[in-house]
């Protein structure tokens with residue numbers, strides 16, 4: 001199964017905020033999203049990255065504009081989701097499934113582009129979004145104006161999926177396509193309902209751990225940031241156990257990828273990828 005990741009935007013953060021013992025120097029972070037080609041489900045997106053919808057247009061509320069002004073994402077035109085799909089000969093309507101790992105703006109801002117897609121996401125987290133006022137949602141980092149109006153009608157919740165155990169070092173998860181190829185593994189801590197994706201059938205198993213940490217170094221060197229990073233976490237107490245699980249997976253030979261880590265990986269789209277030309 002071919003799996004690629006693209007970088008929708010760059011954002012800057014002081015290293016100290018995202019790495020224990022880090023400096024005040026600014027780190028240029030990626031904002032990845034993924035695309036894989038499932039034999040039965042076809043091309044599947046993993047989040048949408050940052051798209052212009054997050055920054056402009058009718059959907060942009062006052063708080064959303066403020067948030068973007070603070071984070072100042074620098075959109076990467078060449079690897080925005082639409083041009084990347086074009087590289088693979090795909091139009092947005094060819095995408096029949098978007099996996100939504102959690103509901104932060106840099107993961108959902110392009111959902112409205114995919115009119116034919118179902119959305120595979122945490123239905124439990126969605127129920128909580130609906131129960132909150134817009135102001136309460138903002139405190140959880142959720143900008144409800146970014147959801148397509150028919151999001152719920154197209155939602156395929158994790159709770160309806162079969163739960164499977166695959167490995168000793170990773171807790172069980174939801175089998176997204178019923179064939180064991182992609183397992184949604186809960187990653188509590190960063191955001192309500194966040195889950196990662198375990199691609200277990202590869203030569204080297206891959207766990208896309210989204211925003212469980214910002215930097216891989218935080219896992220490999222045991223340097224998960226404390227305050228104030230914990231302040232913006234959904235469940236600060238869960239961050240360390242989730243990070244410990246990812247370290248076990250790394251130690252047993254697995255590969256962990258994060259959304260924001262700046263170092264290129266073998267899954268990142270190369271600018272001149274001949275296969276995608």
Ligand SMILES: [Zn+2]
Nearest residue numbers: 104190191211
């Ligand atoms: Zn996030």
